[in-house]
Amino acid sequence: MNAPAALPDPGAIMRLSTAFWDSQTLLTAARLRLFDTLADGARGADEVAAALGLDARATALLMRALAGLGLLRPEGDRFANTPEAATFLVSRSPGYMGNVIRYSDQLYATWGELEQALRSGRPALAAQTYLGDDPARTRAFVVAMHERAQGIARALVGVLDLAGRRSMLDVGGGPGTYSVLLTARFPGLRAEVVELPGVAAVARELVAEAGAADRVAVRDGDYRSADFGHGHDVVLMSGMFHRETPAACRDLIARAAACLAPGGLLVVSDVFTDEGGATPAFAALFGLNMMLTAPDGGVHADADVRRWMEAAGLRDMRVQPLPPPMPHRVVTGVRR
Ligand SMILES: C[S@@+](CC[C@H](N)C(=O)[O-])C[C@H]1O[C@@H](n2cnc3c(N)ncnc32)[C@H](O)[C@@H]1O
Incomplete structure (x- = not known):
């Protein structure tokens, strides 16, 4: 009898199905300026939650997830920015990429409308919004491009x-x-x-x-x-x-x-x-x-x-x- 053919590995599909978890974790932490709270050294989740006005238990889960993604480094019961986070995610750093990340953040909801765009053939976000009509979004777009x-x-x-x-x-x-x-x-x-x-x-x-x-x-x-x-x-x-x-x-x-x-x-x-x-x-x-x-x-x-x-x-x-x-x-x- 022939051995049954090995099934393909579903790992990549499983990973893709939750890849938005990674994005939203980064986008939210960047939006909250969480990395700024660690700019002068490691802090515990309780301290960070208090500084940002967040729930302490939820913040501890977020910071562990950020550590899992390689953006924070656990030090005992505290967390420090990794070199990448310190260089690109702390607002006073010359390499700060906050505006680029904010632009991706704004597009998160737009990507949620992919199906409608596929059905209509029209963009989910009217380009004029960020090319002049909405001054705040236009400025955000131009500053992100600049960075x-x-x-x-x-x-x-x-x-x-x-x-x-x-x-x-x-x-x-x-x-x-x-x-x-x-x-x-x-x-x-x-x-x-x-x-x-x-x-x-x-x-x-x-x-x-x-x-x-x-x-x-x-x-x-x-x-x-x-x-x-x-x-x-x-x-x-x-x-x-x-x-x-x-x-x-x-x-x-x-x-x-x-x-x-x-x-x-x-x-x-x-x-x-x-x-x-x-x-x-x-x-x-x-x-x-x-x-x-x-x-x-x-x-x-x-x-x-x-x-x-x-x-x-x-x-x-x-x-x-x-x-x-x-x-x-x-x-x-x-x-x-
Ligand atoms: C992705 S940006 C690139 C900007 C810049 N060249 C760069 O590479 O960073 C595309 C640019 O094209 C401009 N643009 C789009 N349609 C245009 C048009 N019809 N006439 C002039 N500029 C236009 C937008 O305002 C935007 O600044």
Whole structure:
């Protein structure tokens, strides 16, 4: 008699079915600023509960769960921040990621509406809410992009050589962080950010705060119709293809190619999948996240972007991943 075939392991499915426990534990602790209460050293759950106005028994359960997730370290009956929590989750730390986490927190309820979005084909969250209509959410979105961009732009500086380039158009440049950091890294480079008015207003504040208003201009505009000008050395399109259909991306690439000087560089940076769209898993999930939050939101394959650049007459296309933990890839092409 043949031995019965071994059943596949259900462990991964079981883990996925409760993965939201992990997220909500982190998001809630970050929202409560629990990690701040441990910034000066280990404390017991009772003390933390009293400091935050929480129930002591529930707080002890939360802190043990955070320890299980590697964010706290038990020391007898007290808990300390791990190095990761101290660096990224304490608000006075220069590496604080609170705004990025707050943005994920705001999307938690939106993800709960995945089924409705699949039925209707429409985003669960109206994009205008965070792109101008609701000033508080718009500011939160722009500040979260700014925080995240600081890490990404530093990585981008490592893979892009813009030495000798003088004029950069930063299409959908959000908080302007890339323009600020790239113009600081490459002296002589000036940038113009094109952004929706509600976002542009916050971007102007951030650019001024960074002391970069003399080299980074922010222009109100809809990139679907705005005049891109001409003779630019660099066009940067970062984190916007995931809001657009393939046809719109092709149009943006064609207009970018047309506004570059000969030898000018088009830089498209985003989360991209491999050919086929299913890997990396984070990128495929990111497509769902964008479907939930933008009318044409999704994710593209970097190979498609490369083909669209080729069709627009660009040459010397390159695809480079940003260094981990960034999930982004950068596709570049040069105008003939
Ligand atoms: C994910 S953000 C990326 C921002 C920035 N480039 C970065 O990588 O950090 C996408 C940006 O596109 C902007 N955007 C969306 N639709 C736009 C449009 N039609 N015209 C101009 N900007 C737009 C949004 O306001 C947002 O700042």
